[in-house]
Amino acid sequence: MSNQIKVGIVGYGNLGRGTVDAIKQCPDMELVAIFTRRTPDSISVNEPNVKVLHISQAENYKDEIDVMILCGGSATDLPEQGPDFAKMFNTIDSYDTHAKIPEYFNSVDRSAKESGKTSIISVGWDPGLFSINRLMAEAILPNGENYSFWGEGVSQGHSDAVRRVEGVKGAVQYTVPIEEAVEKVRSGANPELTTAEKHLRVCYVVAEEGYDQAKIEQDIVTMPNYFADYETKVNFITEEELKENHSKLPHGGFVIRGGKTGSGNKQIIEFSLNLDSNPEFTASVLVAYARAAYRLNKEGQVGAKTVYEVAPVYLSPKSAEELRRDLL
Amino acid sequence: MSNQIKVGIVGYGNLGRGTVDAIKQCPDMELVAIFTRRTPDSISVNEPNVKVLHISQAENYKDEIDVMILCGGSATDLPEQGPDFAKMFNTIDSYDTHAKIPEYFNSVDRSAKESGKTSIISVGWDPGLFSINRLMAEAILPNGENYSFWGEGVSQGHSDAVRRVEGVKGAVQYTVPIEEAVEKVRSGANPELTTAEKHLRVCYVVAEEGYDQAKIEQDIVTMPNYFADYETKVNFITEEELKENHSKLPHGGFVIRGGKTGSGNKQIIEFSLNLDSNPEFTASVLVAYARAAYRLNKEGQVGAKTVYEVAPVYLSPKSAEELRRDLL
Numbered sequence: 001m002s003n004q005i006k007v008g009i010v011g012y013g014n015l016g017r018g019t020v021d022a023i024k025q026c027p028d029m030e031l032v033a034i035f036t037r038r039t040p041d042s043i044s045v046n047e048p049n050v051k052v053l054h055i056s057q058a059e060n061y062k063d064e065i066d067v068m069i070l071c072g073g074s075a076t077d078l079p080e081q082g083p084d085f086a087k088m089f090n091t092i093d094s095y096d097t098h099a100k101i102p103e104y105f106n107s108v109d110r111s112a113k114e115s116g117k118t119s120i121i122s123v124g125w126d127p128g129l130f131s132i133n134r135l136m137a138e139a140i141l142p143n144g145e146n147y148s149f150w151g152e153g154v155s156q157g158h159s160d161a162v163r164r165v166e167g168v169k170g171a172v173q174y175t176v177p178i179e180e181a182v183e184k185v186r187s188g189a190n191p192e193l194t195t196a197e198k199h200l201r202v203c204y205v206v207a208e209e210g211y212d213q214a215k216i217e218q219d220i221v222t223m224p225n226y227f228a229d230y231e232t233k234v235n236f237i238t239e240e241e242l243k244e245n246h247s248k249l250p251h252g253g254f255v256i257r258g259g260k261t262g263s264g265n266k267q268i269i270e271f272s273l274n275l276d277s278n279p280e281f282t283a284s285v286l287v288a289y290a291r292a293a294y295r296l297n298k299e300g301q302v303g304a305k306t307v308y309e310v311a312p313v314y315l316s317p318k319s320a321e322e323l324r325r326d327l328l
Numbered sequence: 329m330s331n332q333i334k335v336g337i338v339g340y341g342n343l344g345r346g347t348v349d350a351i352k353q354c355p356d357m358e359l360v361a362i363f364t365r366r367t368p369d370s371i372s373v374n375e376p377n378v379k380v381l382h383i384s385q386a387e388n389y390k391d392e393i394d395v396m397i398l399c400g401g402s403a404t405d406l407p408e409q410g411p412d413f414a415k416m417f418n419t420i421d422s423y424d425t426h427a428k429i430p431e432y433f434n435s436v437d438r439s440a441k442e443s444g445k446t447s448i449i450s451v452g453w454d455p456g457l458f459s460i461n462r463l464m465a466e467a468i469l470p471n472g473e474n475y476s477f478w479g480e481g482v483s484q485g486h487s488d489a490v491r492r493v494e495g496v497k498g499a500v501q502y503t504v505p506i507e508e509a510v511e512k513v514r515s516g517a518n519p520e521l522t523t524a525e526k527h528l529r530v531c532y533v534v535a536e537e538g539y540d541q542a543k544i545e546q547d548i549v550t551m552p553n554y555f556a557d558y559e560t561k562v563n564f565i566t567e568e569e570l571k572e573n574h575s576k577l578p579h580g581g582f583v584i585r586g587g588k589t590g591s592g593n594k595q596i597i598e599f600s601l602n603l604d605s606n607p608e609f610t611a612s613v614l615v616a617y618a619r620a621a622y623r624l625n626k627e628g629q630v631g632a633k634t635v636y637e638v639a640p641v642y643l644s645p646k647s648a649e650e651l652r653r654d655l656l
Binding site: 018021022025026098101102105122127129131132133134135136138139140141142143186188252259261262263265266267268269270271272273274275276277280281283284285288291306307308309310311312313315316317320321323324325327328 | 641
């Protein structure tokens with residue numbers, strides 16, 4: 001099919017692999033190449049028609065790739081790659097360093113406006129789908145409160161923090177919404193709740209031999225920023241158990257708004273995700289927005305965008321007529 | 329505030345009243361007038377600056393009203409009013425006769441394109457917010473199934489049907505999702521389910537004196553189209569109980585998509601509403617989309633639209649910069 005959208009991927013970690021899988025579910029898309037900073041030969045992708053190339057070769061594919069999906073991280077990859085690739089391609093990324101979004105938006109916007117490309121930044125589920133729901137729920141119920149809960153799911157940042165504790169051989173940290181807080185919010189009571197009052201932190205830890213578990217536990221639960229403010233549970237397990245039961249990356253969460261209308265009627269809007277694989281789901285969102293970036297660019301809507309600027313119709317491979325008839 | 333969006337309302341039933349309340353929660357909007365087919369004097373609106381006028385006077389307000397919110401019904405009001413008012417105003421409506429949406433869209437589109445106005449049709453929660461979630465979930469998880477559940481809530485159509493049964497003095501019908509079906513769907517099992525396998529119908533009935541309750545019950549549960557295919561429960565209550573406990577119009581429901589990514593990971597997306605007042609909530613959605621219609625028209629995006637063509641940013645009174653900084 002020559003009218004398929006031609007897609008490239010930059011970065012081949014969990015998110016990049018998920019993106020390969022997500023594109024395979026879209027008959028209107030074709031994956032052309034994966035670009036990596038590693039030696040291309042060191043990467044094996046089980047897709048006969050997909051090239052694996054060094055990232056420095058990307059510029060040679062300007063005319064062959066319609067949208068580039070940037071699968072790097074927000075800390076160091078995207079601040080450089082976002083504005084760089086927007087000079088050459090329509091792009092999608094999952095930039096999620098919240099405090100720096102305005103700055104990142106502006107730098108990508110400058111590149112994309114210069115090149116006449118369309119870049120949708122901060123795509124995924126939070127920021128992304130959760131953001132859309134926060135905005136829409138607030139616009140519909142101005143008299144109310146938004147609540148975002150994350151989990152139950154693996155937090156990479158907190159897992160890494162536990163792994164840095166002396167005597168820890170391996171660890172996974174789950175963020176778990178506190179059920180009573182969730183129920184209070186769902187009832188429309190609109191309580192005041194800090195992040196720590198909404199979430200438990202549950203750690204599964206493999207201790208090095210000869211280390212005192214009580215000491216490790218103490219070091220974890222008192223760690224500032226990460227755990228000190230939270231109710232934290234530490235479970236010691238064996239290395240086999242860690243591998244067997246905790247090697248997946250599930251996640252999810254919910255955005256709830258409780259609002260009041262008229263003479264005090266309670267109205268609750270909730271959006272929730274329950275994900276077996278966080279990176280594969282995030283990748284699926286990126287791919288749907290890649291379709292949107294391609295179409296927006298065709299219409300001349302250039303520059304940086306967020307999910308807020310993208311109408312739902314651009315995400316679906318179906319025509320507006322079909323959608324009105326079958327799905328509205 | 330002279331830069332407020334000036335809004336008019338056509339029709340003053342439950343939805344029109346909810347719209348008056350919803351506009352009051354929006355400092356960027358001003359309600360100018362309510363237009364009715366009844367004698368304007370017969371309607372009392374507790375808003376000193378709001379005119380109540382006969383619908384025939386609407387055309388005199390072409391320059392004073394930015395958006396007209398059509399609060400009539402889909403059976404007879406909107407098929408006429410939609411295309412008529414789109415000749416003079418930006419409009420919002422909640423047209424929900426599903427099978428006729430394409431036809432209605434075309435007729436409103438013709439009017440709006442001729443007049444240079446913007447009309448967003450079929451706004452509310454279903455069609456409306458549920459439609460957006462069906463589209464987005466399907467676009468993100470192509471390999472999956474959508475499920476829409478309605479309730480627990482009052483169905484006006486089914487309540488009316490019960491009231492027409494001989495010997496029934498008063499009645500309310502609640503549509504109730506079947507918990508086991510919901511749980512099966514939430515687990516990602518993607519079962520095949522008919523509407524009847526997803527919902528119970530629960531009726532509260534006041535019998536006329538001298539009528540046989542067993543006969544009334546039989547007449548209800550065997551009624552074709554409305555009840556015969558469903559598990560239906562009939563509860564007889566007193567007139568006082570009906571008034572005391574069943575005079576509100578709660579509703580809600582959920583849209584769930586179960587999909588699979590990668591090598592079979594289950595991913596569940598759910599959107600749900602739990603509403604004390606269906607008409608007040610629907611009105612709140614109409615008002616947020618009235619803001620969007622006004623802005624789209626300012627940008628020259630004329631013609632008929634659905635919620636599918638409206639990017640989230642148009643719904644919020646906040647600027648794109650504020651939204652990126654505070655809510656993304």
